[in-house]
Amino acid sequence: QVQLQESGPGLVRPSGTLSLTCTVSGGPISSDYWSWIRQPPGKGLEWIGYVFYTGSTNYNPALKSRVTMSMDMSKNQFFLQLTSVTAADTAIYYCARRLRLRPIGIGLDPWGQGTLVIVSS
Amino acid sequence: DLQMTQSPSSLSASVGDRVTITCRASQNIHIYLNWYQQKPGKAPKLLIFGASSLQSGVPSTIIGTGSGTDFNLTFTSLEPEDFATYYCQESSTTGTFGPGTKVEMK
Numbered sequence: 001q002v003q004l005q006e007s008g009p010g011l012v013r014p015s016g017t018l019s020l021t022c023t024v025s026g027g028p029i030s031s032d033y034w035s036w037i038r039q040p041p042g043k044g045l046e047w048i049g050y051v052f053y054t055g056s057t058n059y060n061p062a063l064k065s066r067v068t069m070s071m072d073m074s075k076n077q078f079f080l081q082l083t084s085v086t087a088a089d090t091a092i093y094y095c096a097r098r099l100r101l102r103p104i105g106i107g108l109d110p111w112g113q114g115t116l117v118i119v120s121s
Numbered sequence: 122d123l124q125m126t127q128s129p130s131s132l133s134a135s136v137g138d139r140v141t142i143t144c145r146a147s148q149n150i151h152i153y154l155n156w157y158q159q160k161p162g163k164a165p166k167l168l169i170f171g172a173s174s175l176q177s178g179v180p181s182t183i184i185g186t187g188s189g190t191d192f193n194l195t196f197t198s199l200e201p202e203d204f205a206t207y208y209c210q211e212s213s214t215t216g217t218f219g220p221g222t223k224v225e226m227k
Contacts, residue, residue: 047216105171111164
């Protein structure tokens, strides 16, 4: 079955760029949309956005000016970049498959285990 | 902007109890509503999509209902593994999550 694994630096300096990779195994990434979600420690979930293999993206309006998502189908990976980070961007970052489900619906399944990114000097 | 709210923010219950969590959207999202379960230190898990369809492997003791702006997640008989935090999410526009409901053991 499809599995996802996040990777990237656990510490980013304020005003720097957060860069994460999600590696997908068990299926090609060209068949679905792929999402990023984050969760500040002890708080709720925030949808960041999603990317499709065509390059099509959709971002949370609150983050849109700082977010870029992309994919590398040859490596079965997709990526998140978040610029000009502050302490408010400290969170567990999850990647997930955005799946069209029958009879009707769109859900996130499965999810990666998540990776904690701390923004601090 | 579409907003999602949940009530209550937390509740205490016992094994065997019937429990209902409510989610409300600020605009009509038809049946594009998902429910996720999250346990401490773990990633969320999709339970219900399309407001009422159970994801594979989810027990039938969990029921999702609603359409439009008002939705419910009901546990007909709470099991020990059901103690967790639950999030609703709309999938009609972007993917906004509700703030969560923590179900704790009484």
